[in-house]
Amino acid sequence: MEKIKAVAGIDIGGTNTTFGFVDRSGKILAGGQIITSRYDKPDDFVAALYEKMMITAQNSGYDIEIPGFGIGAPMGNINRGTIEHAANLPWKGIVPLADLFARHTPLPVIVTNDANAAAVGEMIFGGARGMKNFVVITLGTGLGSGFVVDGKLVYGHDGFAGELGHITIKTGRSDRECGCGRKGCLETYVSATGLKRTVLQLMADRLDDSELRKLSFGELDSKLICEAARRGDPIALEAFEHTGAMLGFSLANVTVHTNPEAIFLFGGLALAGELIFEPVRRHLEENILYIYRGRVKLLPSELSTQNAAVLGASSLVWFEQERV
Amino acid sequence: MEKIKAVAGIDIGGTNTTFGFVDRSGKILAGGQIITSRYDKPDDFVAALYEKMMITAQNSGYDIEIPGFGIGAPMGNINRGTIEHAANLPWKGIVPLADLFARHTPLPVIVTNDANAAAVGEMIFGGARGMKNFVVITLGTGLGSGFVVDGKLVYGHDGFAGELGHITIKTGRSDRECGCGRKGCLETYVSATGLKRTVLQLMADRLDDSELRKLSFGELDSKLICEAARRGDPIALEAFEHTGAMLGFSLANVTVHTNPEAIFLFGGLALAGELIFEPVRRHLEENILYIYRGRVKLLPSELSTQNAAVLGASSLVWFEQERV
Numbered sequence: 309m310e311k312i313k314a315v316a317g318i319d320i321g322g323t324n325t326t327f328g329f330v331d332r333s334g335k336i337l338a339g340g341q342i343i344t345s346r347y348d349k350p351d352d353f354v355a356a357l358y359e360k361m362m363i364t365a366q367n368s369g370y371d372i373e374i375p376g377f378g379i380g381a382p383m384g385n386i387n388r389g390t391i392e393h394a395a396n397l398p399w400k401g402i403v404p405l406a407d408l409f410a411r412h413t414p415l416p417v418i419v420t421n422d423a424n425a426a427a428v429g430e431m432i433f434g435g436a437r438g439m440k441n442f443v444v445i446t447l448g449t450g451l452g453s454g455f456v457v458d459g460k461l462v463y464g465h466d467g468f469a470g471e472l473g474h475i476t477i478k479t480g481r482s483d484r485e486c487g488c489g490r491k492g493c494l495e496t497y498v499s500a501t502g503l504k505r506t507v508l509q510l511m512a513d514r515l516d517d518s519e520l521r522k523l524s525f526g527e528l529d530s531k532l533i534c535e536a537a538r539r540g541d542p543i544a545l546e547a548f549e550h551t552g553a554m555l556g557f558s559l560a561n562v563t564v565h566t567n568p569e570a571i572f573l574f575g576g577l578a579l580a581g582e583l584i585f586e587p588v589r590r591h592l593e594e595n596i597l598y599i600y601r602g603r604v605k606l607l608p609s610e611l612s613t614q615n616a617a618v619l620g621a622s623s624l625v626w627f628e629q630e631r632v
Numbered sequence: 633m634e635k636i637k638a639v640a641g642i643d644i645g646g647t648n649t650t651f652g653f654v655d656r657s658g659k660i661l662a663g664g665q666i667i668t669s670r671y672d673k674p675d676d677f678v679a680a681l682y683e684k685m686m687i688t689a690q691n692s693g694y695d696i697e698i699p700g701f702g703i704g705a706p707m708g709n710i711n712r713g714t715i716e717h718a719a720n721l722p723w724k725g726i727v728p729l730a731d732l733f734a735r736h737t738p739l740p741v742i743v744t745n746d747a748n749a750a751a752v753g754e755m756i757f758g759g760a761r762g763m764k765n766f767v768v769i770t771l772g773t774g775l776g777s778g779f780v781v782d783g784k785l786v787y788g789h790d791g792f793a794g795e796l797g798h799i800t801i802k803t804g805r806s807d808r809e810c811g812c813g814r815k816g817c818l819e820t821y822v823s824a825t826g827l828k829r830t831v832l833q834l835m836a837d838r839l840d841d842s843e844l845r846k847l848s849f850g851e852l853d854s855k856l857i858c859e860a861a862r863r864g865d866p867i868a869l870e871a872f873e874h875t876g877a878m879l880g881f882s883l884a885n886v887t888v889h890t891n892p893e894a895i896f897l898f899g900g901l902a903l904a905g906e907l908i909f910e911p912v913r914r915h916l917e918e919n920i921l922y923i924y925r926g927r928v929k930l931l932p933s934e935l936s937t938q939n940a941a942v943l944g945a946s947s948l949v950w951f952e953q954e955r956v
Contacts, residue, residue, distance in 0.1 A: 383923075392923065441789040455889065457781050457788075464781075464891020465765040466927060471888040474921045476881075478802050488921055557800075564795040565779065565889045567788020597798045597812055599707075599716065603790060 311371040312337065316361060317622025319422065320344060320381035322396035322449075325353075327361055328615060329372050330622035334433040336615055338368035350399045354408040376416035377409060378624035380425030380617055382452075387467035389419045395487045396449065418624045420463070422446065422617060423470060426574050426609070427454025428461055428627050429620025435572060435610035442570045443562060444609065445472065445555075447577035447584075450487075451495035451502075457566055461627075473499070475558055497554040500530040500576055506547045507533055518543035534580045548580065552587020559588070560595035563604055574609035574616065581608075635695040636661065640685060641946025643746065644668060644705035646720035646773075649677075651685055652939060653696050654946035658757040660939055662692035674723045678732040700740035701733060702948035704749030704941055711791035713743045719811045720773065742948045744787070746770065746941060747794060750898050750933070751778025752785055752951050753944025759896060759934035766894045767886060768933065769796065769879075771901035771908075774811075775819035775826075781890055785951075797823070799882055821878040824854040824900055830871045831857055842867035858904045872904065876911020883912070884919035887928055898933035898940065905932075 314329035314337050321344060328339030342360055347353035365372045383394040389406025391397065409417040427444040430436040436444075440459045446452040451473035455462040462469045473495035474488055483492030484505060496502050507520055507528060518541050520528065536544035559571055577584055589606050596604070611619060638653035638661050645668060652663030666684055671677035689696045707718040713730025715721065730741040751768040754760040760768075764783045770776040775797035779786040786793045797819035798812055807816030808829060820826050831844055831852060842865050844852065860868035883895055901908055913930050920928070935943060 457786050458784060460782060462781050462890055465893035466891055466924070468923050469889065469891040471891075471921060471923070474888050475885045476919060478881075490919075490921070557802075561799045561885075562889070564798050565793065565886070566786055567790055567793040567795075569789035595800060595814075597795060597814070599792050599795070600790070 309369070309371045311373060313375055314370070314372045315622040315625040316374055316377045317618040317620070318357070318377060318379045319425070319617030319621055320379060320384075320391075320397070321422075321617075322382075322398075325357060326618055327357070327364075328618040328622065329365060329368065329370075329374070330619060332626060334619055336618065337370050337372065338364050339615075339618065340364045345398055348398060350403045350405070351408055351411075353399075354405070354412070358409070358412045374415060376418065376625040377413070378425070378621040378626075379405065379417065379419045380422035380621040380624075381405070381419060382422060384419045384421045384424075385467040386418065386420045386424075386463050389417060391419070416625065420461075420467075420624060421452060421454075421470070422620075423452030424454040424461055424463075425620035425624055426452075426611065426616065427456055427470075427620070428623045429611050429616060430572055430574070430609060431456055431459075432623040432627055433611065433619050435607055436570065439569050441566060442568045442572065443566070444572045444574055445559075447499055447573060447575040449499060449501055451499045455566060455568075462566075472558070472562065475561075477554065477558065494554065494558055498551055498558070503530050503533055503547055503551050503577065504528045506550050507543060510543050510546055510550070514543065514546075516542040520544060530577055530580070534583060537580075537583050548583045549587050551577075552584055553591045555584075556588045556591025556593075557595050559592050559604075559606075560597070563596060563600050567600065568604060570605040570607050572607050572609045574611065578608055633693070633695045635697060637699055638694070638696045639946040639949040640698055640701045641942040641944070641949075642681070642701065642703045643749070643941030643945055644703065644708075644715075644721070645746075645941075646706075646722075649681060650942055651681070651688075652942040652946065653689060653692065653694075653698070654943060656950060658943055660942065661694050661696065662688050663939075663942065664688045669722055672722060674727045674729070675732055675735075677723075678729070678736070682733070682736045698739060700742065700949040701737070702749070702945040702950075703729065703741065703743045704746035704945040704948075705729070705743060706746060708743045708745045708748075709791040710742065710744045710748075710787050713741065715743070740949065744785075744791075744948060745776065745778075745794070746944075747776030748778040748785055748787075749944035749948055750776075750935065750940065751780055751794075751944075752947045753935050753940060754896055754898070754933060755780055755783075756947040756951055757935065757943050759931055760894065763893050765890060766892045766896065767890070768896045768898055769883075771823055771897060771899040773823060773825055775823045779890060779892075786890075796882070796886065799885075801878065801882065818878065818882055822875055822882070827854050827857055827871055827875050827901065828852045830874050831867060834867050834870055834874070838867070838870075840866040844868060854901055854904070858907060861904075861907050872907045873911050875901075876908055877915045879908075880912045880915025880917075881919050883916050883928075883930075884921070887920060887924050891924065892928060894929040894931050896931050896933045898935065902932055
């Protein structure tokens, strides 16, 4: 049996947790998933996950040597190896994830937020290979981000850098409530959920006919809105325009912080292609300071597969080991 | 005569250019200045500055060995050793400053913007000693900033990181024109000039009696506004409140990018003390995402002397040499 080094990459989401054993070239040798929401206690979750992973490794057809575990999770904190107050997970408060893993294994366990994992994945396996300064924006239920400066992921003093979903924007009209308890956060406009909210607002404000008027808020999702826009639906098209305007405006402000070479869009909403890229690019260039104009590339993630999160998580270990 | 290593630190401003020879402990052995605006051509300026510096070094009473030249200038670019399109200097377009110095000396010449120089100065000689992640905000005619991440100054892909003066803010009312050609930039509200503009807006909007109503826009300055506020003038007090609200709100957004341990305020407006610090701190905490609440220190620069800019510029060379 072939002996091979492969990092265990783990993506913890509110519904499912996906894992894979990833070799240095980014190939996933074996993988699987468990249902996150089935476990009320994080220690039961980690025990079940660890057991499933070990069985998967044994049945993979490879003799896998695991250098470590890389975990991407909402509100994952690299300094403390914890998940802290994640709104979308079943466990409240602070979850000592790395310590829970340490009950099962002496190997290194690196925890960070899912968007940071995506940024490292982009640098190691994706479109940011060779880049030293870039930003990855993940567009899912919320908006996440990871910053790379001078070839290194930015963690910040408390391990919570890159929470661009919680930039607040003053719009001059009543601002949207955010899950964080504040109002007007960027992700209330720019995310799959934000797009839905914008569709509702537009249907309230305007008289245009739209196929989306037949759907309830519960039935609506970004895929349906995207399909409607492709058929020329005026409300759906305008919702993408609004979303792109908010993101383009905000990315012009992001640029003045770290002056990135490129900004990558990743996740479900990025799959809408030019429907989202065109307005973002236009509003970014309209709002950007002259010294950056035409110099910041807006690119789709090259990790846009269902395995991206696992690749990103695994690259944390490959990357951190190479840094040492 | 005592032989001693001292970096030439140079601060290029629109009116004056100040220089000093700074030893590793931050002591200025000798210094002087020339009038920037007297030189129409940058090569004449550099020739005159270099000659004045050499004479000053010779007459200093020390046998100075110069490891290099560190220069802080508006729109200074470290990658190219240039000043690019600086609105407040007499020279238009791109000034190849390092190349002009190279006609006179083979020693290293490091150019960056004045706020980046202030940030390195804070780390080497000031209140950020021992900190790895912090931001310095300079409040002068405009608003500048320098970011330090993981112990290193952030330059970005094009060498133009940290232009926080040009974050744009949507206020919902007609936005202020900025020297950069856009509207609503942070420095149009938060700077010595921004404070003056806010005083005028308040005098237009309100009926309160104020000693500032006797002064023209040309006569007003931030020192007079500060003195009026200390005497309880309602317009002056409200102007500081508005300025603090704008800066506090913006710093809450800055925090989500790099999660700094501290934010330092530097420059003329920072000397107003609690008049500016109290509202900034209050609005920062009101607007900040819960994971950062109470964790970001808002501090006055410890380089608040007239020599700060020269110290900062010199520390570029000390710092860069230690990095190699």
